[in-house]
Every structure is written in structure tokens, then in C-alpha cells.
Amino acid sequence: MxxxxxxxxxxxxxxxxxxxxxxxxxxxxxxxxxxxxxxxxxxxxxxxxxxxxxxxxxxxxxxxxxxxxxxxxxxxxxxxxxxxxxxxxxxxxRASIIDDPGTWFGFEQEYFMMKDGVPLGFPKGGYPNPQGEYYCGVGFKNVGGIAREIADIHLELCLYAGINHEGINAEVAKGQWEFQVFGKGSKKAADEIWMARFLLLRLTEEYEVDIEWHCKPLNGDWNGSGMHANFSTEYMRETGGKEYFLKLMDAFEENCEEHIAVYGPDNDKRLTGLHETQSIDMFSWGVADRGASIRVPHSFVKDDAYKGYLEDRRPNSQGCPYKIAGRILQTIASVEQ
The missing domain is CATH 3.10.20.70 (Glutamine synthetase, N-terminal domain)
Structure with a gap:
């Protein structure tokens, strides 16, 4: 032994x-x-x-x-x-949410790496160039010296753990990054996001770097951090249809306040209608529209099939994936029953 x-x-x-x-x-x-x-x-x-x-x-x-x-x-x-x-x-x-292996979730977890209270790469007492060149950026001036190393090691640790980590990229703001986790079943997907968060936090202890999960740590013309939730059920993938889709969007709009209540605190600071968001007090959906509440991929509407997966862009980076998945499934269940 x-x-x-x-x-x-x-x-x-x-x-x-x-x-x-x-x-x-x-x-x-x-x-x-x-x-x-x-x-x-x-x-x-x-x-x-x-x-x-x-x-x-x-x-x-x-x-x-x-x-x-x-x-x-x-x-x-x-x-x-x-x-x-x-x-x-x-x-x-976790104990109370609906769970079904036929329901799939893909979470896009954004976050900031921080050193001495400011994002990695920010000059002391000032700001870097405006955002624009950092998204999926390459080179020291765009991603700094250790951020990619941390993100790469985190990826390897997640894969070793068997977490279905699907990718990483530098995000729109300086010092901002994202990783994606996909899971079949709401509990499995949420468990893996929490464990991936744990591994990232533990890893950055070695670098004396903090992870900032707050959805809007930088005021001004800087993107906030989301945890976009891509989701589908077996019915949505296999059957779908425009009538079903429109009923589902009506249900999401009707339950908008209930969704916002569990999509993470301080979302009013992030969901302003700017920086690829819809205003927190509005609901909309749109094909390939990153400013909509629900982004509908082109693949979903191809050949008028209206089936596949959808992306709820409102959950934020601090959100609890158990609560988010649970609330989305409650709304879907009201239509699919």
C-alpha cells in the first residue's frame, strides 16, 4: 500500500x-x-x-x-x-440543481492576473495602450513575461486532472485571460470549473500573482470579465426548430430578473450595453451578436434548423457555475416539459 x-x-x-x-x-x-x-x-x-x-x-x-x-x-x-x-x-x-448528462455546458472563464494590485503588464502609476492589440496577442508588449507561462501550466494541470479544459487565450484587456471547460451534465461541468479555478489559484501562489475574478476590476474603457455559458440539451441538439427556439427565448426574457440574480454580483458594472454586452435591464438575442444577451451561432440557424447550442453571455466571471447551470436548466425545463 x-x-x-x-x-x-x-x-x-x-x-x-x-x-x-x-x-x-x-x-x-x-x-x-x-x-x-x-x-x-x-x-x-x-x-x-x-x-x-x-x-x-x-x-x-x-x-x-x-x-x-x-x-x-x-x-x-x-x-x-x-x-x-x-x-x-x-x-x-450543488445538491439542489437539476442534473442530466444529456445537458451539456461549456463555460468560458475570464479573469485578470494581478501583481501588486494592478493587472500584469500595467506600468506603475499609469495605463498601457488602449485595449485592442491584446486579444489573442503575442509578444512581450502584449502579454508580458509570465502570463502565458501561467496559463500554459494551468492548462497542463487541468488536462492531467482529467478536466475537459478546451483552450486558452489572452483576452481583450491587458492582463486579462480566458480558459474554457466543457462538461456533459451540469454538475460535472460546474465541478470542473471550480476545480480549474482552484488549480489556477494554487498555481499562482508560486508566482506571487493574484487572480482577480471580479467582473469589472477596471473602470473606464476596458472590457469586464464574463463566464459565458454555452448550453444545449439533447432536444435542442437533435430536434430544435424555430417554434421551440422562439418559445425558449420568450422564457429567457420572462425570467430575465431571475437569471441576473444568480449570474454574479456587480453585473450592472459590466452589463452596460458597451464592451460587447447587452444592458442589464434588457434582453435580446441575435445571430453572431456579441452584444446580445443570447448569442445564436450561425450553425444553429443553418438551413433554418434552429438546433445545436446557444450562448448566454450574461453570466460573469465571479458567478457560481452551480447556480448558473441550475437557473438555465429551470428555464429550459419550463419549455421542454
Whole structure:
């Protein structure tokens, strides 16, 4: 038997944005452990805003397991937080969302790399050239000295873990980057986004770089950060149709406030109608329209089929993927029932 390092990862009780937490357990196994072999584990919820000091026990329930490319015999364990009686903790949003492997999500996670409180590449006390040349940029003046190295290593760590990381690129603003994760099933896709976030945060400790998830960290004529949600159901991919699509868009418009409520805090600072966004108080859809609430790919409307996938551009970079996926599926279910 060999000793394995189990890094348990969970979401705390902070609001409006939960933080990732982690602690390590050493345990012996004959080989890389399965999810069923991993024990539940307790923690002090009074230190994570999930319990009072007089009754502070909370429970970590393993729900997904990944190999850790940075540790010998390393295991990453995504957990739900449970109450001692076995019921989900109120901060456990994963437990209540609809899950179906026929529903596919592709999340586009944008973020800023920060050093000493400013984005990487910003000169001290000033600003770089206006945005425009940084998107998918190449060269030191566009992407700096370590940003691509961090993004590349993060990609490799995600792939080693079995996370379906699909790509990276430098984004529109200086110091802004994006990675994409695709998953079949809302829980699987959201788990992998959270674990990818964890791996990025842990990696950047080595570089003394911070990750800024806020959706609008720079005021002025700079793009904010989104987490665009590409989604499809089996019905949307296989059947679709214009009548179905228009009913779905009506349902999204009708539930606009409910969507915005869970798409991440401070979205009013990002969804202004500028910088490839629709205004937060409006709903629209458009073919290949990056300024719409829902972008409809050309492939979706090809030959008037109206089937495939759609992109909701409103979720922001701080959003909880469990809440986002759950809300989108609720709206779809109201049409597909």
C-alpha cells in the first residue's frame, strides 16, 4: 500500500461570492482511490461562515476526484458541504440543481492576473495602450513575461486532472485571460470549473500573482470579465426548430430578473450595453451578436434548423457555475416539459 495525499476542496459560506477552501489528509490505498473509497471528513464551519462557534461541525462529502499533477500520489477531492445530520448545508448549491448528462455546458472563464494590485503588464502609476492589440496577442508588449507561462501550466494541470479544459487565450484587456471547460451534465461541468479555478489559484501562489475574478476590476474603457455559458440539451441538439427556439427565448426574457440574480454580483458594472454586452435591464438575442444577451451561432440557424447550442453571455466571471447551470436548466425545463 502507498500513502496518498488527499486535498479536499470545498466552497465556504461567504456571500455574495464563495471562496475555495482546502485541507490535506494522508491515507493509504493499494492504488489511486475511487470516489467510493474516500471518507467523509469534518471541518470547523465557524471559521468559514458556515456555522456558529457553539455548534461548528460541518461535513465534507466527496463528489468528484481528480489526479493532482503537482504531487506524488496526489488526489484532488471536490466536496459538497453537509450538515451533521446528512442533509445539504444551506451554502451547498450543488445538491439542489437539476442534473442530466444529456445537458451539456461549456463555460468560458475570464479573469485578470494581478501583481501588486494592478493587472500584469500595467506600468506603475499609469495605463498601457488602449485595449485592442491584446486579444489573442503575442509578444512581450502584449502579454508580458509570465502570463502565458501561467496559463500554459494551468492548462497542463487541468488536462492531467482529467478536466475537459478546451483552450486558452489572452483576452481583450491587458492582463486579462480566458480558459474554457466543457462538461456533459451540469454538475460535472460546474465541478470542473471550480476545480480549474482552484488549480489556477494554487498555481499562482508560486508566482506571487493574484487572480482577480471580479467582473469589472477596471473602470473606464476596458472590457469586464464574463463566464459565458454555452448550453444545449439533447432536444435542442437533435430536434430544435424555430417554434421551440422562439418559445425558449420568450422564457429567457420572462425570467430575465431571475437569471441576473444568480449570474454574479456587480453585473450592472459590466452589463452596460458597451464592451460587447447587452444592458442589464434588457434582453435580446441575435445571430453572431456579441452584444446580445443570447448569442445564436450561425450553425444553429443553418438551413433554418434552429438546433445545436446557444450562448448566454450574461453570466460573469465571479458567478457560481452551480447556480448558473441550475437557473438555465429551470428555464429550459419550463419549455421542454
Amino acid at each position: 502507498a500513502k496518498y495525499r488527499l486535498d479536499y476542496v470545498w466552497l465556504d459560506g461567504y456571500s455574495p461570492v464563495q471562496n475555495l477552501r482546502t485541507k490535506c489528509m494522508m491515507k493509504e490505498f493499494d492504488e489511486f482511490p475511487t470516489l467510493e473509497q474516500l471518507p467523509e471528513w469534518g471541518f470547523d464551519g465557524s471559521s468559514t461562515q458556515q456555522a456558529d462557534g457553539g455548534d461548528s461541525d460541518c461535513v465534507l462529502k466527496p463528489v468528484a476526484v481528480y489526479p493532482d499533477g503537482t504531487r506524488e500520489n496526489g488526489v484532488l477531492v471536490m466536496c459538497e458541504v453537509m450538515l451533521p445530520d446528512g442533509t445539504p448545508h444551506p451554502t451547498n448549491y
